[in-house]
Amino acid sequence: MTPFLTTFLALRRRPAPLRYAGAALMVILSFGLRMALDELLDGYPVLQFFPALVLATLCFGVGPGLASVALSTVLALPFIAPADDTLTWAQQLATLPDRLAALPPKAWAGPCLFVIIGLVVVSIIAALHRALDTLAAGEQQQAMLLREIYHRIRNDLQSVSSLLMVAESRAGGVEAAELAKAGERVRVLGLVYSSLQRLQREPFVPARSLLEQLVENLAAAHATGRPITFTVEVEDVQLPQRAAVTLGLAANELLTNALKYAFPDGRTGTVAVRLATEGEQWVLRVEDDGVGLGPPSNDKDPATSAGSAEDSGTGARPPAGLGRLLLEQLARQCGGQLGQVSDGGVKAWMAVPATPETYRSA
Known part of the structure; x- marks a missing residue:
């Protein structure tokens, strides 16, 4: 009211x-x-x-x-x-x-x-x-x-x-x-x-507090005592419940992969988590400056790509097993996009529609 x-x-x-x-x-x-x-x-x-x-x-x-x-x-x-x-x-x-x-x-x-x-x-x-x-x-x-x-x-x-x-x-x-x-x-x-x-x-979730809490929890679970720095830059937007679940789970998978693979043998590094509105999409980016995942991939950035999760292939080694399948399914459910590039670290992203109507009908 x-x-x-x-x-x-x-x-x-x-x-x-x-x-x-x-x-x-x-x-x-x-x-x-x-x-x-x-x-x-x-x-x-x-x-x-x-x-x-x-x-x-x-x-x-x-x-x-x-x-x-x-x-x-x-x-x-x-x-x-x-x-x-x-x-x-x-x-x-x-x-x-x-x-x-x-x-x-x-x-x-x-x-x-x-x-x-x-x-x-x-x-x-x-x-x-x-x-x-x-x-x-x-x-x-x-x-x-x-x-x-x-x-x-x-x-x-x-x-x-x-x-x-x-x-x-x-x-x-x-x-x-x-x-x-x-x-x-x-x-x-x-x-x-x-x-x-x-x-x-109403069922809306503040994106900033959600992702900050998520990063804090994962850092405590996987990065305690490790020389890893986290940066969080999240636009102050209110996410519909389904979008919050989608982006929260995606951030969890991408951060877990970064902490698991990017910094072996006590290597120092930085993991950046960003969420911003780009056009008619909310774009989540998780980027690290670690060892990378293999040869550079050909995934397009969401700013120039109009494809869906099904057609954004990757040339880099994908996250193992269930994690990658979960990410693809999350993006597919809301008509989003998923991709990553490996060049001086891994830059992964997920873009989902920034229209609440999408999640009411999902």
Whole structure:
């Protein structure tokens, strides 16, 4: 819900005395404006009160709105039956009942129409308030359900991660390594759903905090005590849930490959993680200055490539087995692109559409 509408909802929850006082103040200000513009508005005794009753009803609710209609009608009476300017205010007020009684019936048409229109306006705004209340209640319930869903998913992922850690501790060799990889992928999903739970709003994830946390976790797991420097440059964008999962898992795979293969034998180096909007794509880049993966590849950069994951081949040695298949599947699911070049290190990238509609229909 927009802040504009939220403000109106908040004002209507103020104590009743404050709301009625606010409505009365609006009407009195309109009366003062009518006095100041008496010559200009001559012949329009109630016109200036319409904005006051509309605003009073919008801001303070039906009760203050009805009160503003009544107060506006009373304050308009001196303008409906104007007095001689030579009379003092006290004399004008004293003669007001007689002046009103002397008015012909058609002179009351305008004031009666004002009251009728005012009541109709208040009724319409009351219906709007009911619709807004229903919308607010629906959004609150949706937010509560989303929090519960994200909380349960996160707990389930933590349970799976714990089971994988137990299995890893009991396994050995290749099996333990594969279980460790699976555990890291599950933890990436946990990061995404932790972000969603903290936001307590629409399913969008801040890219910067997601990737910074991911790099921090992988550095602690694989680079503790190693002379490797990490740089993270991430554009402050809000990623749809599916895009966050895709880019988070891709970053996990690419970073893991860099830490595993780029710096053997205690070699020093730098790993850079970048995410930026390029045209109509979000482009994730993971680059290292390590030993490389073999001969330079022919993958095109996403800035000049229009292909999909299926047609962006690589001449360099691909990430081993399941990791490469996972990357290709992630890119294919959202119509993205995947590639890498090996030249003075490895420069890998994944580009996905920067359109939320892509992930709603995925």
